[in-house]
Amino acid sequence: MSSPFMHRCLDLARLGAGYVAPNPMVGAVLVHEGKMIGEGWHERWGEAHAEVNCVRSVLPENQHLIPYSTLYCSLEPCFHFGKTPPCVDLILEKKIPHVVIANVDPNPRVAGQSVEKLRAAGVQVETGVMAAEGAWLNRSFFHWINQKRPYVILKWAQSADGFLGHLGVRTAISGPAVQRLVHRWRHESDAILVGTKTAVTDNPKLDARLHGGNNPLRIVFDLEKKISAEYNILDDSIPTWVFGPQRDGIFERTEFFPSVGPLQLTDVLQRLYLTNRATLLVEGGAYILKQFIESGLWNEIRQIESAHTLGGGVPAPALPTGLVLKEQFQLGSDRIRIFTGISGQV
Numbered sequence: 490m491s492s493p494f495m496h497r498c499l500d501l502a503r504l505g506a507g508y509v510a511p512n513p514m515v516g517a518v519l520v521h522e523g524k525m526i527g528e529g530w531h532e533r534w535g536e537a538h539a540e541v542n543c544v545r546s547v548l549p550e551n552q553h554l555i556p557y558s559t560l561y562c563s564l565e566p567c568f569h570f571g572k573t574p575p576c577v578d579l580i581l582e583k584k585i586p587h588v589v590i591a592n593v594d595p596n597p598r599v600a601g602q603s604v605e606k607l608r609a610a611g612v613q614v615e616t617g618v619m620a621a622e623g624a625w626l627n628r629s630f631f632h633w634i635n636q637k638r639p640y641v642i643l644k645w646a647q648s649a650d651g652f653l654g655h656l657g658v659r660t661a662i663s664g665p666a667v668q669r670l671v672h673r674w675r676h677e678s679d680a681i682l683v684g685t686k687t688a689v690t691d692n693p694k695l696d697a698r699l700h701g702g703n704n705p706l707r708i709v710f711d712l713e714k715k716i717s718a719e720y721n722i723l724d725d726s727i728p729t730w731v732f733g734p735q736r737d738g739i740f741e742r743t744e745f746f747p748s749v750g751p752l753q754l755t756d757v758l759q760r761l762y763l764t765n766r767a768t769l770l771v772e773g774g775a776y777i778l779k780q781f782i783e784s785g786l787w788n789e790i791r792q793i794e795s796a797h798t799l800g801g802g803v804p805a806p807a808l809p810t811g812l813v814l815k816e817q818f819q820l821g822s823d824r825i826r827i828f829t830g831i832s833g834q835v
C-alpha cells in the first residue's frame with residue numbers, strides 16, 4: 490500500500506544517511522485533513538528524533554490542529570529513554586489520535602511496545618504502510634540489530650570487458666560522477682575496507698571529501714607489513730584499523746591488530762558490530778572481494794561497469810548466482826547495478 494505521506498517520511502529519513510548510525514534513519518510528517526502541517530527527520534545521532542522535529546516544525550497558528558492530526562512515521566516511535574525522552578510519550582502528551590507506521594522497530598528495547606502503549610491509550614495505530622520500502626532504506630540497521638553483524642556492501646568498478654585494472658598499476662575505470670557517488674557511499678558507511686594491494690597500488694585516502702559529511706573508519710589488511718609509512722592509509726588523519734603487525738611511530742587515530750594465525754573476516758565483522766558500526770563498504774581488491782563472496786559474508790553488491798574496455802588485467806569477481814537486481818542507473822558512461830542475495834538478506 491503506497492502513501493504519499495509515508496513516501497515523504499522516507500525521503501526525509503534519507504536526509505539522515507551517514508549522520509545517525511547506528512540509529513535507523515527516520516522521517517515523520519504530521520497531516521491534518523490531507524494537508525501536511527509538520528515534518529522532521531532524525532538529523533544526527535544523539536540529537537532529536539524525527540517525531541520531535543516534526544512536532545516542533547508546526548507553525549504556531551497550526552498547533553491547535555495537532556490533536557486532530559495523523560502522524561506518519563517511517564519507524565515505530567521509540568519507547569525507551571536514550572539520549573532523548575521516548576517519542577511515544579510525546580505523541581500521548583500532544584494527544585495525537587492517529588499514527589501510521591512503516592516498520593515496527595526490531596530493536597528489542599522497542600519491538601512493538603510503543604504500538605501497544607499507544608493502542609492501550611486509545612490511539613489508532615496502523616503499521617506496515619510501505620514496509621518494504623522502509624526496510625530497504627534501513628537495511629543496514631535491521632541487519633545489524635537482527636543478525637548482530639554489520640551489513641556488508643561489496644563495491645567494485647570494472648571495464649566493459651570485465652577487468653578491474655592492470656596488475657600493479659592504478660587504473661581509472663569510472664568517470665567523475667561515479668567518483669562523487671562512491672564518496673557519498675563512503676559517507677553513508679561506518680567503515681571501509683581494502684586489502685594490501687589496493688592500499689599500495691591505488692594509494693587511496695578512503696575518505697568522503699568529494700561528498701563531504703562523515704569520514705568512515707578505514708580498515709586495511711597488512712599482514713606482511715607491505716604498506717610503508719608514506720602511504721595515505723597510514724597518514725593517521727582518520728580513524729584507521731590495520732590488521733597486521735604494530736608499527737613504530739606515533740599514531741593517535743590508527744590502531745594495529747596483530748593477528749596470531751590466519752585472519753578471519755568474521756573477527757573483523759564482530760569487532761565492527763561491537764563498536765556499533767552497522768555498515769561496512771568493501772572496496773577491493775579482487776582477492777578481498779572474492780574472500781567475502783566465497784565466505785558468504787556479504788549482503789549487497791554494487792557493481793560499476795564502464796563503457797570502455799581494458800583488453801586484459803585483473804579479472805573482476807564473478808557475480809554470485811541467484812542475485813536480485815534492486816536498482817540500476819547510468820551516470821555518464823558508467824552503469825551502476827545494485828544487487829542483493831536471493832533472500833534479500835536484509
Ligand SMILES: [Zn+2]
Binds near residue numbers: 567575577
Ligand atoms: Zn524517538
